Amino acid sequence: MTNVLLIAFTISLLYMGIAHRLLTYIKILSFQGILLFGIAFIQLIEINAANLTFVLFETIVVKAIAIPLFVNHVMKRNRITRDAEPYIPNFVSLIIITIIIITTFILSNAISDTRISKIFFVVAISTFFTGLYIIVTRKKIITHVLGYLVIENGVFILSLAVGNEMPVLVNLGILLDIFASVFLLGIFVNRIGDVLKDVDVDQLKNLRD
Amino acid sequence: MTGIYLAGAFGLSALLFFNRNKLTNYLLVSGFLLLQIAFAIYEYLHINVTELNYFCADSLAVLLVMTLTIISIPAMYHSYVYLSSKQDNPRHTAIYFASMVALLTSINAAYLSNHIAVTWIFVELTTLTASALIYHRRNNRSLEGTWKYVFVCAISITLVFIGILFLSFSLPEGGAADLPFSNLLKNAPDLNQFWLRLAFIFIFTGFTAKLGLVPMYTAGIDAKDKAPSPAGALFSSVLMNVGFVAIFRFYTVVSHTSIHRWANHVILIAALLSIFVATVYMTKVKNIKRMFAYSSIEHSGIVMLGLVAGGLGYYAAVLHIILHSFVKSSLFFQQGQIYRIYKSKSIYDVGSYIKYNPTGSIIMLLAFFFATAMPPSGLFISEFMIFSSLFKANYLSLLIVVILLLTVIIWAFGKNIFKLLFSSPVDFNEDKVEKINPAESISQFILLGLVVYLGLNPPQEFVTLIQEAVKNLPH
Helix, strand or coil, rough: CCCHHHHHHHHHHHHHHHHEHHHHHHHHHHHHHHHHHHHHHHHHHCCCCCHHHHHHHHHHHHHHHHHHHHHHHHHHCCCCCCCECCCCHHHHHHHHHHHHHHHHHHHHHHHCCCCCCCCHHHHHHHHHHHHHHHHEEEEHHHHHHHHHHHHHHHHHHHHCCCCCHHHHHHHHHHHHHHHHHHHHHHHHHHHHHHHHCCHHHHCCCCCCC | CCHHHHHHHHHHHHHHHHCCCHHHHHHHHHEEEEHHHHHHHHHHHCCCEECCEEEECHHHHHHHHHHHHHHHHHHHHHHHHHHHHCCCCCCHHHHHHHHHHHHHHHHHHHHHHHHHHHHHHHHHHHHHHHHHHHHHHHCHHHHHHHHHHHHHHHHHHHHHHHHHHEEEEHHHCCCHCCHHHHHHHCHHCCHHHHHHHHHHHHHHHHHHHCCCCCCCHHHHHHHHHCCHHHHHHHHHHHHHHHHHHHHHHHHHHHCCCCCHHHHHHHHHHHHHHHHHHHHHHHCCEEEHHHHHHHHHHHHHHHHHHHHCCCHHHHHHHHHHHHHHHHHHHHHHHHHHHHHHHHCCEEECCCCHHHHHHHHHHHHHHHHHHHCCCCCCCCHHHHHHHHHHHHCCCCCHHHHHHHHHHHHHHHHHHHHHHHHHHHCCCCCCCCCCCCCCCCCHHHHHHHHHHHHHHHHHHHHHHHHHHHHHHHHCCCC
């Protein structure tokens, strides 16, 4: 079951690569939150109940509902246009993301450790690099934040791989998540919307040598 | 005491945030400084005592806490000078001091923590508090600087977290109790090599954002440029030391494993590229503050070379990072005065500084000699030790490249500093020049004096502390 959910997660990355509208990105993020809820539930069933409730609460409420709603609110408030405006055609993006996934898949053959299941490693690392790829190839500042949230999801999956032995690390990951979403989104996109009229990365090219 | 300090300092920070009264603000800030001094003395007297499970003041932490205490006093003083020249509104002043106190506190906690996850949490806190300082001016460019800083630091903190996860994979038997540095050090030979390599790459790359090395150095440059100069002084001294502490502690663990040589190569590449990038930008940069920031990149590259060289290099690396903090913070403090005279940071708009502010220009001249590691600067001693240990470790060709690059840096740095001091400025109206009180430069003289003293004639306790700090590294 975990494998099915993880594979669904990977497919959502491919879909994200070809998505045009920002609303689609938000929906995918929300969907990923639900998948993470399922994975966390199966993976962490053995840890103590209070901690499990906390983790599940975080995935379903924060990742799947609160953050997508919040991003949506930020976009409406700053009147961000709905197109993601990639620098690179979506078809090329699809190929590159596929290459990322295949490369991590091949790399994972180097792991001789039987304790860690390889699929977590593959999905987490390819999510991480896909997130980075989305950050560098999209024009809007808000897509940077969305890419960062994708990276967060990847890190969360990786932390689930050791979640049973070290639940503390899962909680730390959640701390990171809250730091990122509240801080990056809450304070900054509001401010950026107030100060800069057009929310493009091109606006952020004054500081240079 | 750590508990009292953390609670007290964060409490003071919260009070500063809500307080709008000037006198109360003075009282709270001096309260914090007293607490900081008391804390530094207490930790010096109680070395290697673990408190609250996660905080242990080992020799390295004590050295850096002392450094921070010494720099924090002039930083607060120059903040008052800076704010009084700007007629800021009380709310911004309150946020400024609250975040500065919180920044210093979280830096202290990051120095002391003996658990990599705790270090990680406090490094995250330094990002939050530093961003409030960078945004102090509240204009487009400071917003850009803040956004870049926060975003790059968020990415790098994620990298560190991934590194910590890989580190936990590498442990032979699971359990969070195994993540403190002392336990890692004990179990070092048993760690799984594959995961440890990945962990090292990710943790090292993540912390380079704080230390200011290639690849994540970029955000730090903008931050030091856009932050008010007293805050910039903190960023390029004590905040860089946070990155150093984190990398140093993890490197100590790695140095006892079979990937030590490989890790050295990774650090070597990052260090060499940092010095190279610093050289390229130093010759090109036209903004005085950014020039200082690139000089910090160069110095952190040299420090990392010390780690790579080993032997005497370990000692020299710790000495170098401490002395560099003093030199660089005094340069940034002095930069505040330059800005008040010329209302510009560009090298094109400045000149004849020696005419308008003789005391300040003496500081500038001295600090230039000190930052480029010319005698009698203490940095000369540490750099000399690093180079000789590189020579002993058979890195001769590397050494030649580094020395050539440093020569270019000295030329570029000197060209700009002498332009500032001696050539006459273009289109500059002399009538409205602000008179700078020479007393404002006293703190810089003290800091620079300390560099000479600690470099040329270090007290025995200081030497012992550094030797203790590097004793866990293989010789």
